[in-house]
Amino acid sequence: MILSAIVAVSENNVIGVGNGLPWRLSNDLKWFRQTTMGKPIIMGRKTFESLPRILPGRTNIIITRDPDYQIEGAIVTHSLEAAIEAAKNLENESNSSEVVIIxxxxxxRQSMSLLDRIYLTRVHADVAGDTYFPDLEMENWSKDFAERHEKSEKDAYDHSFTILNRVNKD
Ligand SMILES: NC(=O)c1ccc[n+]([C@@H]2O[C@H](COP(=O)([O-])OP(=O)(O)OC[C@H]3O[C@@H](n4cnc5c(N)ncnc54)[C@H](OP(=O)(O)O)[C@@H]3O)[C@@H](O)[C@H]2O)c1
Known part of the structure; x- marks a missing residue:
């Protein structure tokens, strides 16, 4: 199984503000949909609550410390390890070979040392926010894909889709 993460990060490492995204990038939403479709996705409870609904076409696995938390149509787990285990079990049933942390x-932060791949959208701007992506040790990663897009009516900033595959475990 490949354990991946997908993230959009500004030049100053911001990923969120006020439990939402700090930008409107419709091209990145398409890339996210295309990259995650059909695969189990793992997310923290706050990210789940920032979404309008369960993401269709993907098994949604939510991590929370709240033992009473339940969401119809999603799998709720109480640790990262349990979430990955649940995704692996699904994988055995469905033959999907990749699980994506969203x-x-x-x-x-907790999954960084376990990841095999990162789908990293670099948003080419310094953006104000309150939530940050951890520092990446680039010597551990090989950039195997990069595609730059200009800002447009529907995309607030220039941005690049990249795929990083791990070359060294931390
Ligand atoms: N730019 C991007 O690509 C991107 C992607 C995703 C999210 N975001 C942004 O990131 C922000 C949310 O991130 P966040 O760091 O605040 O929250 P988060 O990681 O989405 O969720 C944190 C919650 O997950 C649960 N949790 C975390 N570790 C756990 C563990 N080891 N065991 C059990 N439960 C655990 C806890 O839930 P309980 O409190 O319920 O116990 C915790 O409060 C938002 O602004 C969102 O829009 C950006």
Whole structure:
């Protein structure tokens, strides 16, 4: 199984503000949809609550410390390890070979040393925010794909889609 994360990060490492995204980038939403579709996705409870609804076409796995938290149509787990285990079990049933962590900062931080791949959208701007992506040690990663897009009516900033594959475990 490949354990991946997907994230959009500004030049100053911001990923969120006020439990939402600090930008409108419709091209990145398309990339997110295309990259995660059909795969189990793992997220923290705050990121789940920032979404309008369960993301369709993907098994949504939510991590919370609240033993009473329940969401119809999603799997709720109480640790990162339990979330990954639940995704692996699904994987055995569905033959999907990749599980994608979709945030937020707390979950990225805890999973960083376990990741095989990061789908990293670099938002080419310094942006104000309150939630940050952890520092990446670039010597551990090989940038195997990069595609730059200009800002447009629907995309607030220039941005680049990149795919980083791990070359060294931390
Ligand atoms: N730019 C991007 O690509 C991107 C992607 C995703 C999210 N975001 C942004 O990131 C922000 C949210 O990130 P965040 O760091 O505040 O929250 P988060 O990581 O989404 O969720 C944190 C919550 O997850 C649960 N949790 C974390 N670690 C746990 C553990 N080891 N065991 C059990 N439960 C655990 C806790 O839930 P309980 O409090 O319920 O116990 C915790 O409060 C938002 O602004 C969102 O828009 C940005």
């Amino acid at each position: 945030g937020g900062a707390e979950i990225y």
